[in-house]
Amino acid sequence: MYVKLAKGNAKKSIKDYLIYFITITICVSLFYAITSLSSSSYELITEESYNFRALKLILQYATYVITATLILLVAYVNKYMIRRRKREFATYVLLGAEQKIVAFMFFVETLIIGILAIIAGIFIGTLFSQAITAIVLISAKQEVIFSLKLYMDTLGITFIFFISMFFIIGLYNVIVLRKIKLIDMLNAHKQVEFQFKRSGKVYSGIFALSVILYVICGSCTIKLMNLKIDYSVKSLMYVGISLITFIMGTYALFYSISYIMIYTKNKWVNFKYEGTNLFLIGSIVSKIKTAPILMATISMTFLGAMISFIITIVMAQWALGYLDMRVPYDIDIRNNYSTSFLKEVNIDGVKELPKLDYSDVIDYLNNNGYDVKSYCQVEKYIVNANNESILAIRLSDFNKLRSMLGYEEMELKDNEFTTQWHNATKDEVINNYVSKNPSLNIRGEIYNISGNSAYKESIGEGIYRSTENIIILPDKVCDNLDFVETNFVANIENEMSYEEANYFQSNYINDWFIKNNSEFVKKYSTEGDMTFRVIDPRIKSLETNNILNTTLAMRILGIYLGVVLLMISLTILSLSQLSDSIEHKDRFNVLRKLGIEENEVNKIILKQISVYFIVPITIAIIGVSIFIYNYYLFYKNIITVFVGDKTFILSSIFGVALMLGVYICYFGGTYYTFKRNVNN
Structure with missing residues (x-):
């Protein structure tokens, strides 16, 4: 009998649960869609050069953590429903039902709603999973093929995860309901969460503090x-x-704002008694006064949601832009003798450093079908000029690097030099260096900076070692300089598969270096693996794969986190308003009896909901504008180079627009339901 009653209550309350039901359904669908990527039955068909195992693991476990925050929403909704229906529960108790049975009925009721949301979410999730698959395939430049399919292991995980959440909250509610006294149930509608308990000076001081904090x-x-x-x-x-x-x-503003509004209302007498303003101000102040911390938390959650939307998109684009500078060649082997390494192995000079010959590497690539179409062995030298040590390379090597990347070659006179800079270096830094170093004194010879004094086109990150720039000198000048190291870059005709590239980078290069420099390795090897501090191979296909895993994870999880935070906030905000529509229904009936027309009542409802919805989102938009602007100022040069100002602006607009779109939908649903509750 009680189970049937719980089912009946669930059907009657479906409209009250509608916003909560939609929110849980969407979150379940996103959870299922993302988790399905890690299913044993899931097949992501891409080229052999890509491996998305890391992406699947990141998405799987990060999704659990993000979705776990929904327990806050479930707990709040249950608390809201308990508070709203305490008088109903008291009626059951007065009619002879045991309090624990009433608690069990409520548990069954919420569980039914939850199960229906899970079922609906799984079916919608099959569509979302195709959208996520399309994002992955497009990022990997693969053909998009849609295939709707249910993954039974993911389905089981989804059910277990969300049912466990509902059970935890449900059992807690059973304990709470069993302990509530009957008199408290009957008087629940008279209770508020917060009242003015301190003097006006305290609230005025807190308001002044909020202003000071905003000024700071x-x-x-x-x-x-x-x-x-x-x-x-x-x-x-x-x-x-x-x-x-x-x-x-x-937080300080919301804690004190209701008192400030009351104080202003009492001073602004003409406005207070104009039309229905007294009723509207009373309703707004009453709600803000009862839950100031909740309103402030909602504003901050909106702020977190927008930052998540914007920053993850920007960071993903940043990583992709950085990839083009990091490894512009198919193969980049860096022979990096760092200063710390030289000290550690007690090498006093550079005479003992091996001058590497990469001919065996070229033969290996050609013999294994990768066909080297262009390569360059870049020799670096130490230049002691103008009382400082700087790194230099030959003009011929520099032009070879430029030609491999499609840039025009450049010329130098015998007594000239030029500079190549990391493309994220600020122009003011470059101009300052050029103005202070119009010439170099190298072993008694003066070399003047050329007309084209600085180049910023990317020629690879490994060329710079630990500096922002490198000097370009005529070839004959380098013949008399101290050799430091030799980098190797190459472009190949046929791309390596993921497994082959991983073997080449992790095994072959290490073995090759040890084989060709056995005496050096034997003399200077330490407990750690020295070769990986001397040789640092980078394969573009591997780097691309790793960056794709990272950027896709950031984009998918960033949007998912933003959606979860946004929907939690909006659902709580909406239910908070709908609670008012039921508890204060008599107030609107009094207005009708006083002769207020229905259109005017609807305007009051619209104004009330608008204030509750607009204030938190306005504060959040101001906050995100400050944060994003500060973020841009801090990383302006990097964003300009790797992201682009237009992309940064569009990403910011997209994040705010996406949030506002969802926001408007919740606003419309809340307004419609509020009117229905008041009119019925």
Whole structure:
């Protein structure tokens, strides 16, 4: 009998649960879609050069963590429903039902709603899984093929994960309901979460504190605008302080704002008694006063959702842009004798460093069908000029690197030099260096900087070692300089598979170096593997695969985290309003009896909901604008090079637009349901 009653209540309450049901359904569908990538039955057909095992693992476990935050939403919704229906539960108890049975009925009711949401979410998730698959295939430049399919292991994981969540909250609710006194159930509608318990001076002081915190936030932004960014702790401190003070200021504002509104209302007498303003102000103040911390938390959750949307998209694009600079060649073997290594193995000079010959590597590539179409052995030299040591390469090597990447070759006179710079280096740094070093004194000979004094086209990250620039000298000058190391870069006709590239990078190069430099390895090897500190091979296909795994994980998880945070906030905000529509229904009936027309009542409802929805989102948009602007100021040069200003702006607009789209849908649903509750 009680189970039938619970089922009947679930059917009656389906409209009350509608927003919650839709939210859980969407979250289940996204959880299923992302988790399906790690299914044993899932087949992601791509070229052999890609391996997405890391992506699947990252998505699988990160999805569990993100989705676990939904327990906050489930707990709040259950708390909301319990509070709203305490009088109903009291009626059951008065009619003779045991309190534990009433608690069990509520548990069954919420479990039924949850199971229906899981079933609906799984079927919608099959569509979302195809969208995620399409994102992966497009990123890997593969043909997109759609195939709707249910994955039984993922289906089981989804059911177990969400049912466990519902059981944990449900059992907790059973314990809570069993302990509530009957008199408290009957008077539940009279209870509030918060009342003014302190003097007006305290709330005025907290409001003043919120203003001060916002001023500090703004001043940090202004300071950052005028500060020379050097990526130091001091520079980063301004970004952190601005964000922290904004968050603290928001909580202080919401804690005190209801008192300030009441104070302003009492002073602004004419406005207070104009039309239905008194009723509207009373409703708004009453709600903000009862849950200030909740409103502030919702604002901050909106802020977190927008930051998640924007930053993950920007960071993913950053990683892709960095890839083009990091490894522009198919194969890049860096012969890197760092200063720390030279000291560690007690090499006083550079005479003992082996001058590598990569001919065996070229033969290996050709013999295994990869067909080297162009390559360059880049020899680096130490130049002691102008009382400092700088790194230099030959003009012929520099032109070979440029030609391999499709750039025009350049010329130098016998008494000239030029510079090549990391393309993320600021122009002011380059100009400052050029102005201070118009000439170099190399072993008594003066070399002047050429007309084209600086080049920023990417020729690979490995060329610079630990510096931002490298000197380009005529070939004959380098004949008398101290040799340091030899890098090797090559472009091949046929791309390596993932497994072959992994073997080449991890095994072959290491064995080749040991074989050809046995005496050096024997003399200077340490307990660690020395070869990997001397030889650092980079294969473009492997780097591309790793970057794709990272960027896809960031994009998918960033959007998922943003959606979860956004929907939790909007659902809580919506249910908070719908609770008012039921508990304060009599207030609107009084307005009708006083002669207020239905259109005017609807306007009051629209204004009330608009304030509750607009205030948190407005604060969040202000916060995200400050954060994103500070973020841009801090990483401006890097964003310009690797992301692009237009892409950064579009990513920011996309994040805000996506949030506003979902926001408007929840606003419309809340307004419609609020009117239905008041009118019925």
